[in-house]
Amino acid sequence: MSTDAGAKAARPQRADGRRNQARVLEEAFAAFAAHGAAVPIREIARRAGVSTGTVTRHFPTKEALFRAVALHRIEHLVRSAEDIAAREAPATAFFTFFAFLVRQSAADHAVGDALTGAGFDLQAAASTAISDFGAAMTGLLSRAQQAGTVRADVDTADIKALIAGCIARDDDGAAQQRMIEIACDGLRPRRG
Amino acid sequence: MSTDAGAKAARPQRADGRRNQARVLEEAFAAFAAHGAAVPIREIARRAGVSTGTVTRHFPTKEALFRAVALHRIEHLVRSAEDIAAREAPATAFFTFFAFLVRQSAADHAVGDALTGAGFDLQAAASTAISDFGAAMTGLLSRAQQAGTVRADVDTADIKALIAGCIARDDDGAAQQRMIEIACDGLRPRRG
DNA sequence: ACTTATCCGGGACGCCTGTCCCGCTTAGTT
């Protein structure tokens, strides 16, 4: 009947609802980035200036909210991985991406928690972003292995563990850079 | 008056009390080893066949119980460190100790949590075991550095971070060994 | 045997968490 082409003229999302959802998402980004997945829902609601009920309305569970934040960031990681893969030689692209991942995880605890599986297991939830990330990581890694700059027996789980180790030193920038060097050196084939 | 030489004839600890304390400690060892510092006090009490009040009586706080368990294990680590330092050349002793620490932390989550500071910050509580451990670690590390087998700019916090990374792969024995190799290789001086 | 300080069980308490729900408000449509 109306200008809507759909069969149902269901009322569209209200403007204030959309605004609040955006604000919650915005504050969730900041809060998860600052304190990781362990930050309480009430705290995010308080920062966004809404009630906990409003948060739950837009994101029925805490995991849903965390996923919305983390997957968005991971999509960004995937794009960066593709950029690096396009720009850099296979022999070094992986190392560049590794350093990028560590710095990103240290700056944004949501990324770190998502990668290391702290809080929620995002791997279980099938998502294009997650699988794309896995594919990008595997691609960079295997190409470095074929180029002979990374030992052949490591897998992506090893890489995640190394990242977890590096972000344990996120309190000190120089130490972090040192950890990246140590990890990358260790990944090179032995007696190279 | 009695055979006691002390000034106060305070009643000694009751036999059942000592028995229960030993049982709690025993089960706490097993539980913390299996699941880390996050295991609930109630669970330890249940396993020991006592009530939570009994646990609290002997160990007024959860941190006290965890400390009793963890410090005992750390004393063992210190003895092992001294053994390794006595038996092995400075150039390799550190690496042996590192591998030992990782395997120990993977087998006993209480050790891992104590080392990486998960749960409680045992470093804050001044204890001879903790300071002895720090001294042993620093000694092995600096001697390896003087021998030229470990890069000069790493400190003990870096080592702990690497251990944290290695125990993230404690689900797979082969992967763990691989992680130890990677970490040790990375610790060697560059272009060496 | 009797006394008494020690000890124990089990529940209460307070705190924190994520999730759900009800009554009121408000934006969008007619």
Place this chain on the structure above:
DNA sequence: AACTAAGCGGGACAGGCGTCCCGGATAAGT
């Protein structure tokens, strides 16, 4: 302006945690 469904606030609820406390039990000393 009126109507209605979407949306909101704030509190209720359930579960889990560490800690504390009281009435009854019991081991140790006399």
